[in-house]
Amino acid sequence: MSLAVIHSRALAALQAPPVTVEVHLANGLPAFTLVGLADTEVKESRERVRAALLNSGLEFPHNKRITVNLAPADLPKESGRFDLPIALGILAASGQLDAERLAPFEFAGELSLAGDLRPVRGALAMSVALRRQGCERAMVLPLDSAREASLVPDAQVYGARHLLDVVASLHPERAASAEAGWVRVQHELAVAEPVHPDLRDVKGQNAAKRAMEVAAAGGHSLLFVGPPGTGKSMLAHRFAGLLPALEVDEALESAAVLSLAGHFEPRRWRQRVLRCPHHSASSVALVGGGVPPRPGEISLAHHGVLFLDELPEFPRPALEALREPLETGQITISRASQRAEFPARFQLVAAMNPCPCGHLGSRLQACRCTPDAVARYQAKLSGPLLDRIDLQVEVTAVPPEELLHAPPGEPSAAVAERVARARERQLARQGQLNAHLAGAQLDVHLRPDEAAGRFLESAAKKLGWSSRSLHRVLKVARTVADLAGSEAISTSHVAEAVQLRRAIASN
Template structure:
């Protein structure tokens, strides 16, 4: 037949819409035309496909007018993932393979000039999309390395391909359906969690450790303020170990986002990520963007931790871009031609010095900064941004004699056990972590008695807090009560939550 249709998938943010690769061979002047809103990498497939077919010992129809349409026409297509389906479409239209057999499969893979099938980005997103689509009975054929990623999707019918000739051999006209010899990829084994830095290695800083425990239990964001060398970075690097393990859905979401950038490693399966961009990162690097839109650091930290050291040194526009994702857990990247939505439910852990020289409040070294310089430095963080950070904590300098005499504190495992228990109470009570409580659910599960309510209202009025700050204190108090195994929030829980909102002012 002169017309063949092969199924594939494009990548649009975290979704993978279906693409029909339609190939038509006609008489006329020999040509190879590719249409369907294809990007430059896709249009270059013409030369890759031609060489791959010829170097695989197959016949390329050089005497035909070849037209390839990637439908739907209004969906942008990028990367070399369509090389394999285009090559199979040409061979099917030329009668070298059985076009009818291709209907039950979807293909993606970049071809080398020798016919090798190279990995593609977004394999996990493609697998998830196929599993959830009406065409879930189809078999997905991917390069071997990409198939090992997609094999993590439970219940997905999957095959792996090393070379174009292997795929063609499985679909030769006249062979039975059982003749497909493409191997089934084995899912990656569960990750052996590498030894993480232990919390007991940080001597002293009991207050900061307490705040990190509360943040891990309730999913809260944290800002640590203190002079250089007091352990802020050490504490942040150990925070990931306090978080509960990811469930299957969360692990798949996290891995699918990493797969979009080619950064997923099967051996890191189901591990929470820690992203720590440098303070020179641009707004696009943090929230995502580009053409086509790619996920930024906040999305790559989905279900993980985003650590921003030297917070005031980040560009103001980059920090302000964090405000919406901190509230909604998602980011919408809008460009003239495309709009993409990425999940961004991350935990923010930030650190900063109290002043430009960093020595404000240091017991041994004097601060050289003027009050105006200190105010100017701290004002780099806007009030609305500070309003969205749940807890602030001082990380003071520890004198050398106290540091030498300080015993090792609790290990990460001990603190993590309390975090898991507190999260379990919250999930059984309300079905979400405390930081996600809102509206009626917040009123119902974070209700205060008369004394605690009057106390919080008085503090809110005295400090001029916004309604957002008021509600964040309620969520913090709910987490503190969960850690204390208290069924209701009491005044001491509210008092502790209040002191974590007063390190920096929002005025």
């Protein structure tokens, strides 16, 4: 048979559209042509496939005109994932494999020159797409990628280490020439105990710790403002330890995005991700982009924590690009040639100094900055961005005697237990966290009592809040009430929510 058809998948954001690899052998001048909007990485597969077949003891049709078409032709293809399907297509078209035995499978994998299979990005996204589309084909992947793809419940995934392993399973007569065929990979990952720094290491800072508890319980964004060396970064790195383990669907979404960037670690299955980009990061690095579009830090932190230290030092365009994802939980990257959507339901934790020298308001050291310098520094954060940060907390310096002699603080496990109970109340009442409430849900679930309503109205007028700020304070008050086990939002809950939003004024 001179024509073979192999099934595979490309990557387009979190989608994994099907790709048909058609291989045709014809008489004529020997050539190896690859068509179908293939990137340079895909075109280089011609040399990898040729060497892998020969070094594996298989026959390469040198005297034929080989044409490989990756359909659909208008879908961009990139990376070395098509090496394995192209090699199998050549073997089937030249009669070395039965083409009918290839039909029930989808193949993806990069080949070394010796025929070894190397992992590919996006294996989990491919497996999720296969389940979503209700396709009954099984997947054949490099062994490490197969372990990743098997996380999807009921997925039929086979892993192989070498091209000959795949050939042996498709061509039983050749089984003796390979050590073994491919193997069925089952989901065997257990939820590992997360390893996070403990909150008990932080002495003092009770107000900041309370703000972390409220933010973790309701899914709120959080900004620490204070002098250098007061423990802002130390607190932020312990935030993820207060959050519960991911549910299976959430873990699949998080792992699928990480898989696209090649950052997924099976040992971190169902654990919250903590992403800490440097303040020199560009807007593309933060929100995603490029050609083809790749996920940025906000998407890699999906269902996890994004920590931005030295917040005013980030480029202004990068910070402004966070405004829409903070509201919607997703990012749409539009380019002239294509459009991609990535999830971005991250929890923002940020830290900043109150002024250029960092000591404005400090009790231990005098500030050297002029009022104009302080205003310019704080103006690096726009009012609309600050408006979207729920909690803005001042972190003051701890006196030396307290730092040296204070006992250890409350452990993360005790705080995480209260956070888990508060989240359970929210999910039972409204099916989502308080920070994600919107539209008509606000009127249904955020009803303060009469005295609390009057207090909130007075505070909003005095502080000049926007309607967004008012609703965000009300969401925080609802979370404070949930932590207290209260069904009603009282004045004390609103008062605490107001105090948790007064570290820095909006511009």
